[in-house]
Amino acid sequence: MILLRLLASFFTVGFFSYGGGYAMIPLIEREIVQRQQWLSPKEFLDILAIAEITPGPVAINSATFVGYRVAGVFGAVTATLGVVFPSLLVVGVLSYIYLRFQGAPLVKSAFAAVRPLVVVLIFMAAVNIGSRTIYDVYSAAATAAALFLMLKTRLNPILVLVLFGVLGVVVF
Amino acid sequence: MGKRSTLRAISLFGSFFKVGAFTFGGGIAMLPVIEREIVEQRQWLSTEEFVDVLAIAQSGPGAIAINTAILTGHKLLGLKGVAAATAGVVAPSFLIILSIAALLPQAGQSPILNGFFQGVRPAVVALIAAAAIKLGQKLLVDKFSLALAGGALLISTLLNPHPAVLILLAAGIGLGRYRFYHKAKQDKR
Numbered sequence: 125m126i127l128l129r130l131l132a133s134f135f136t137v138g139f140f141s142y143g144g145g146y147a148m149i150p151l152i153e154r155e156i157v158q159r160q161q162w163l164s165p166k167e168f169l170d171i172l173a174i175a176e177i178t179p180g181p182v183a184i185n186s187a188t189f190v191g192y193r194v195a196g197v198f199g200a201v202t203a204t205l206g207v208v209f210p211s212l213l214v215v216g217v218l219s220y221i222y223l224r225f226q227g228a229p230l231v232k233s234a235f236a237a238v239r240p241l242v243v244v245l246i247f248m249a250a251v252n253i254g255s256r257t258i259y260d261v262y263s264a265a266a267t268a269a270a271l272f273l274m275l276k277t278r279l280n281p282i283l284v285l286v287l288f289g290v291l292g293v294v295v296f
Numbered sequence: 297m298g299k300r301s302t303l304r305a306i307s308l309f310g311s312f313f314k315v316g317a318f319t320f321g322g323g324i325a326m327l328p329v330i331e332r333e334i335v336e337q338r339q340w341l342s343t344e345e346f347v348d349v350l351a352i353a354q355s356g357p358g359a360i361a362i363n364t365a366i367l368t369g370h371k372l373l374g375l376k377g378v379a380a381a382t383a384g385v386v387a388p389s390f391l392i393i394l395s396i397a398a399l400l401p402q403a404g405q406s407p408i409l410n411g412f413f414q415g416v417r418p419a420v421v422a423l424i425a426a427a428a429i430k431l432g433q434k435l436l437v438d439k440f441s442l443a444l445a446g447g448a449l450l451i452s453t454l455l456n457p458h459p460a461v462l463i464l465l466a467a468g469i470g471l472g473r474y475r476f477y478h479k480a481k482q483d484k485r
Contacts, residue, residue, distance in 0.1 A: 180388055204386065208358070215358070218367075222352055233471060239347045247425070254421040266422075285420070
């Protein structure tokens, strides 16, 4: 019974969180903290901190954590499946449509217009995150150095991430 | 299912496992890692297809990393690919969070992890900016794409609408443009 409720709750979270990442946080808060009361507000903040310092989408991190808290390993599996299901359904259908009509001139023309926009969206994401994370000389210098490495060398992005992470452990 | 498709499913799982393991900060932050892995190294998608996939991924519900995995997996290997790529991208978070929840629920206060994350943040911003710059150099090459990008920049700075709204709007412009050219061609004949 509790597993079904976990599944339903995280299905809701997954289904209504458009835009991913931080857009999901208010939804998770309303469903898990306010409605189901599976977590106290303080525990919810702890989860967010853990989700921030671990890799992976926030939705998966919180689903796994809450699921485990509520019903152990089975709970973790159930909640994680619940939050992924809506993506599988909706994006699966979109993908089918895309592959089927990819070659049609009309669709090609639509995507040709969408591509420049996607570049802008990515750029805006960098600006938005940057406005929160660049606040002193160190963060500004580190951002500039990482940008230089990414544009002027062939270093793997994973290596750049780990490099600056280790630097952070030393500095902070 | 032949041996080759099984091998491909395994490498899909492996590639998206890497993506899941090194996505710090969520959302669009996974993009440079996916781009390097899927477009540059494996060459599973062309730059254009990759950007199309991103547009669709942002139009669906849920995490962008997961949606990208679903789309890439589907394109390469059908349903089997969807399963392999999705499992790959979810597995690292699931395993890490499960161990933290079971073993050290106080990890949110760990100074080492906090230092690591604080250090990673500026690099994440730089990675995303670099991805935008590189894609821009490849894709913003004519008047039409530059004008669209300029318009999109203006609208998102002033109004900050949801990405899905902008994507639909741009698709509409693309469709309108097609009809316009098509009609112009017919009129000439």
